[in-house]
Amino acid sequence: MSKKPRFIGGSDLKVAVIGDEDTVVGFCLAGVGGRDAQGRSNFLIVDNKTRMSDIENAFREFCDRKDIGVILINQHIAEQIRYMVDTHEKVIPTVLEIPSKDKPYDASKDSVMSRVKVFFGGNIE
Structure with a gap:
């Protein structure tokens, strides 16, 4: 008798992180990181040796996984794959750009903030 696949509800969704070592380690220490039964992790540490x-x-995999609800990505890494981040239109997973320790956050480069600005008629600072 085979097991029926379990429905993944909102409370079962995970957070994925694509970021520099400090960012990913911080989120892993907070309980975000892990591996599932298939051995897939929900994080990618990016350094200067990481290939584009x-x-x-990783971004494509996290977007396609049914158990990922939010993708956190350092903004300077999102800039490297801006074409992918900007064309991502699904609500789930939601892609949020976050600052890193060494790189400041620039709201004008954030695709979500750009959409919010358009929604409010450009009157948001």
């Missing part, structure tokens, strides 16, 4: 294709593949 690895970042793209």
